[in-house]
Amino acid sequence: MSRKQVTIDGNEAASYVAFKTNEVIAIYPITPSSNMGENADAWAAVGERNIWGVVPRVREMQSEGGAAGAVHGTLQTGSLTTTFTASQGLLLMIPNMFKIAGEQTSTVFHIAARAIATHALSIFGDHSDVMATRSCGWAMLFANSVQETMDFALIAQAATLRARVPFLHVFDGFRTSHEVMKIERLADEDMRALLAADLIHAHRRRALSPDHPVMRGTAQNPDVFFQSRERANPFYAATPGIVQELMDKFAAQTGRQYHLFDYVGAAEAERIIIMMGSGCETAEETIAALCARGEKVGLVKVRLYRPFSAEALLAALPQTTKAIAVLDRTKEPGGAGEPLYQDVLTAIGESVIVGDLPFATIPRVIGGRYGLASKEFTPAMAKAVFDELKQATPKNHFSVGINDDVTFLSLAFDEHFSIEKDDEVRALFWGLGADGTVGANKNTIKIIGEETDNYAQGYFVYDSKKSGAMTVSHLRFGPHPIKSTYLIRQANFIAVHQFNFIERYDVLEAAAEGATFLLNSPFAPDEVWAKLPRTMQAEIIAKRIKFYCINAYDVARANRMGTRINTIMQTCFFAISGVLPRAEAIAQIKESIKKTYGKRGEQVVQQNYAAVDAALAHLHEVQVPAQVTSEFERPPAVAPNAPAFVQQVTAEILAGHGDRLPVSAFPADGTYPLATAQWEKRNIALDVPVWEPDLCIACGKCIMVCPHSTIRAKVCEESQLLNAPAGFKHMPAKWRELADQRYTIQVAVEDCTGCRLCVEVCPAKDKTNLERKALNMTPQLPLREAGRANWDYFLTLPDMHKNGAM
Secondary structure: OOOOEEEEEHHHHHHHHHHHOOOEEEEOOOOOOHHHHHHHHHHHHOOOOOOOOOOOEEEEOOOHHHHHHHHHHHHOOOOOEEEEEOHHHHHHOHHHHHHHHHOOOOOEEEEEEOOOOOOOOOOOOOOHHHHOOHHHOOEEEEOOOHHHHHHHHHHHHHHHHHHOOOEEEEEEOOOOOOOEEEEEOOOHHHHHHHOOHHHHHHHHHOOOOOOOOOOOOOOOOOOOHHHHHHOOHHHHHHHHHHHHHHHHHHHHHHOOOOOOEEEEEOOOOOEEEEEOOOHHHHHHHHHHHHHHOOOOEEEEEEOEEEOOOHHHHHHHOOOOOOEEEEEEOOOOOOOOOOHHHHHHHHHHHHHHHHOOOOOOOOOEEEEEEOOHHHOOOOHHHHHHHHHHOOOOOOOOOEEEOOOOOOOOOEEOOOOOOOOOOOOOEEEEEEEEOOOOHHHHHHHHHHHHHHHOOOEEEEEEEEOOOOOOOEEEEEEEEEOOOOOOOOOOOOEEEEEEOOOOHHHHOOOOOOEEEEEEEEEEOOOOOOOHHHHOOHHHHHHHHHOOOEEEEEOHHHHHHHOOOOOOOHHHHHHHHHHHHOOOOHHHHHHHHHHHHHHHHHHHOHHHHHHHHHHHHHHHHHOEEEOOOOOOOOOOOOOOOOOOOOOHHHHHHHHHHHOOOHHHOOHHHOOOOOOOOOOOHHHOOOOOOOEEEEEOOOOOOOOOHHHHHOOOOOEEEEEEOHHHHOOOOOOOOOEEOOOHHHOOOEEEEEEOOOOOOOOOHHHHHOOOEEOOEEEEEOEEEEEOHHHHHHHHHHHHHHHHOOOOOOOOOO
16 A cells, blocks of 8 residues: 655644544643644644544633543543643543543543643653553553654554553653654555444443433442452453554554564663653664674663553563663652653562563663653763663662762763764754744755655754744754654754854854854855854864855845745755755745745745745855954853852853753752843844834833833933933933933843834824834844943833832
């Protein structure tokens, strides 16, 4: 059977199968699972049908608890029903989950696994949420990649109908849910082949109906509850065998074979890692590199975590196993160890007790934590775990990926260890949330993934602030399957879409020797070199980086595209990266534009076409001198007068170095000092408002409407302005009670986001020039130094209290 190759993320992979194999979908959004519900809602809205020719009913509820209740109720009517959630959303479903499992009801919940809020909220991925539901009685099937997410969504759906045990289909939040990969999409025929019609009919016959009334959900006393609870045991005992049978059937249908526990590595491996989730991809890639060097290492990927089959685990381990490290992506404070570690110990311990251990000697087993809240798990960290297993007394209950200088449980690792392939294109794109960079890069992946034989991967690092914050896109393309579920460390192409980033971040830190660098610059090609910090110039020279620049905002404005530079920068990438022949790439970009913007009208499409053509004309290579010529360095992340905590902790986070901070740097209970945000100067606005006192009526609307309080007013004595910086604007106060006072409005130009709300709301206009108001947007860069001085002085002026006193 010929199946379509598609380039999608994990959320779409899961929701595609869920939509195709269910009749009712109850949704409620929570990051990072929201896209699954959005996909299902969008497909239903346009009349997409499931494999039985029916449009599923998609309903958004008032909370995750409501979604779980809706699922529970519709399941009791015999409908095939599902939902999507993560983190606290999953916890709110626990009461209904106990009931659904206790009633042996078939369903699958698709979980983009995410951290639970403890000392702090985190929207990022780990296994804390699903581990909190272990006692609910649900099977747990873990997918490691986007392809597995689609495959396991179907296997879980087939297994729950046959086993009568509800399933959590789990994949890592963000790392898998938002990773874009080229995969093979399952056909409707594949789904029909696995979903037995007689099992669906049996599910419907168990529905509550007045046509065949029964009582379900009784109250039981101590004399019978225990026995009834144990009555479910045969269902759970049979589930691992059922899942394996369906995995075998799936392999016969698609050619992709899975097992309850999959082993990869040396046939006679002595050191083994056991883990589940996206980290397995990194570990597998690392093992291939280490085995090529003669090391005897291996990996057991846990697929079906609940019910846990000790027999299948022991069968998957090589008989030569001497030492095992079990890695958990969660933390259980106060426990004897994390959940998977405890299960592995139990499996081996019980095997020893009954005398059927498959190894010559009892292997040493240690446990460790990694990757909490999407913390990176790299080949260097996987290698550190294998190296630890060589020790005579390896460290137990360790952590990897951090510097634990409090309990000293962390493993050291070599940050420079790399196994990235020479025949792979690795590209980094530094953009601003909502500037179109991520969308353009997703289109780029689709173009390369679906129009060439290359494999493609895209992963996007979002700041928690999302819109208006930094995003870094990590794109890989190559002739081989990509298992690198970690950020790019050695890039051969780097694009920076916001010029101010070069002042705040070492954007070329990951540049490989001979890499290509593309910069969106407001300066001409013969001027831009002098505008780079000294350290950046030194990096370009030392690494022999090819340097290109374009004023993308000028091109966008000339083509009536406002500040949307995504299409322009995407064109430049294809023009100079060599990933595709230039003519072919431009044709594909224009086809992508037509698909993306066609519904907005032909004019929008033509504007984007014109921007593509103009981009090539305005793209310039910068001649790199042999020596550093810059007269300035990159400024510190925060001002020198910032408090100690801000200097030592906040500044490191703002500079992108939070991973380097040790455990001791942080408060034990998550209690932080206030007013630290004032020290972050983002400088993300291209244009900022400039105040014109001759027009201002002092209505205060601009101050009221500013969402970030970056425009403020004060009233003060004229004597208090004697030492004001040159150009500090003020005017007579317009109130009778303050006739002898001065009134000033100041803008924090480094904090302003350029949203224009203050300008839009301003009612004061110049009668001789209606386009001029009391506030007018002006380019930020020339105003920055004076604006900083004016704002700092403004903050020293006293505030007027509500009673009118200064």
